[in-house]
Amino acid sequence: MEKSNQAESFEEFIKSFFYGRRCDLSFKFLSDLEPDKASIFIQDLFKDIVDSIDDKDLGQVKLRLLQGQMDGYREQKNFDYDSGPFFPLKKPLSSMILSLLTSSGHFLKTDDPKPLGVENMTQQEAENRVFDFLKEEPFLSEIPFEANPGELMVRHGGYDTRAALKDPNVSFPYKRMIQLNTKGVFKELTAKAYSFVGACSQIRLLKKTLPGWVDKFRNLGVDAVVLVPV
Amino acid sequence: MSVGHVARAFEDANIATVIIAVKSFETRMKMMSLPRVLLTPQLLGRPLGNPFDEQQHTEILNTAIKMLETAEQNGTIQDFH
Numbered sequence: 001m002e003k004s005n006q007a008e009s010f011e012e013f014i015k016s017f018f019y020g021r022r023c024d025l026s027f028k029f030l031s032d033l034e035p036d037k038a039s040i041f042i043q044d045l046f047k048d049i050v051d052s053i054d055d056k057d058l059g060q061v062k063l064r065l066l067q068g069q070m071d072g073y074r075e076q077k078n079f080d081y082d083s084g085p086f087f088p089l090k091k092p093l094s095s096m097i098l099s100l101l102t103s104s105g106h107f108l109k110t111d112d113p114k115p116l117g118v119e120n121m122t123q124q125e126a127e128n129r130v131f132d133f134l135k136e137e138p139f140l141s142e143i144p145f146e147a148n149p150g151e152l153m154v155r156h157g158g159y160d161t162r163a164a165l166k167d168p169n170v171s172f173p174y175k176r177m178i179q180l181n182t183k184g185v186f187k188e189l190t191a192k193a194y195s196f197v198g199a200c201s202q203i204r205l206l207k208k209t210l211p212g213w214v215d216k217f218r219n220l221g222v223d224a225v226v227l228v229p230v
Numbered sequence: 231m232s233v234g235h236v237a238r239a240f241e242d243a244n245i246a247t248v249i250i251a252v253k254s255f256e257t258r259m260k261m262m263s264l265p266r267v268l269l270t271p272q273l274l275g276r277p278l279g280n281p282f283d284e285q286q287h288t289e290i291l292n293t294a295i296k297m298l299e300t301a302e303q304n305g306t307i308q309d310f311h
């Protein structure tokens with residue numbers, strides 16, 4: 001095989017973690033950092049890894065990664081609104097009906113939403129086609145609260161789903177909702193929790209999807225919804 | 231961004247919301263002028279904490295739900311410690 005004579009630049013290296021040949025959704029933020037900042041982050045992370053082995057404590061590695069993710073996401077462009085709505089609740093939690101809605105991409109294995117018309121899409125395919133997802137209207141999956149974690153699947157091309165695969169409650173805390181309801185923190189849960197893939201067309205979400213979701217949750221009679229983005 | 235838009239639409243329809251998000255999303259949460267947000271010091275993809283850390287998940291969720299009672303205005307953003 002012929003070797004390329006072109007050396008990869010450091011900038012190309014860090015960009016490759018964002019859906020490039022080194023795609024890693026826990027480290028895709030590297031592409032949002034200035035090369036100088038990215039190089040310092042990597043150097044510091046290497047030091048922290050060795051210290052964490054010596055000290056048998058991964059806390060510093062986690063903090064370093066957290067700081068890197070915060071620095072990267074701070075640079076991203078976003079919707080910017082001068083003001084926003086606020087609905088003040090006029091009754092205590094003990095009389096409220098709550099629901100759960102996350103953008104984590106969870107669904108029942110028996111009810112795969114078949115995104116982009118694809119049967120049994122894998123996580124890898126979802127990552128490969130994330131820019132197609134960003135043109136599409138989201139689909140709301142319904143998951144009964146009594147479903148077992150083993151009945152659930154997660155697929156989302158925008159984030160590292162490994163933790164969510166081990167335990168859905170890291171981003172879809174449906175079992176924790178049941179526990180708090182049982183303890184009497186709030187009155188009632190809806191029969192189902194809800195999830196969609198947050199990597200979707202924002203215009204379609206705003207213009208086409210959300211009016212239907214609002215009607216749906218109004219008809220459920222919910223007072224409040226816990227929302228979890230990923 | 232998607233969840234921010236959901237929160238804004240629900241609040242407009244008199245359905246209260248509280249968002250649990252990782253601290254890395256702080257800037258985008260502030261820019262979207264959202265009603266109630268709990269920021270957690272967790273890595274991307276695990277806003278409630280590590281897998282199977284039931285105590286951590288419950289404490290975070292309980293703190294978020296309490297914000298439904300305590301928040302008084304749009305833009306209430308709280309850090310979970």
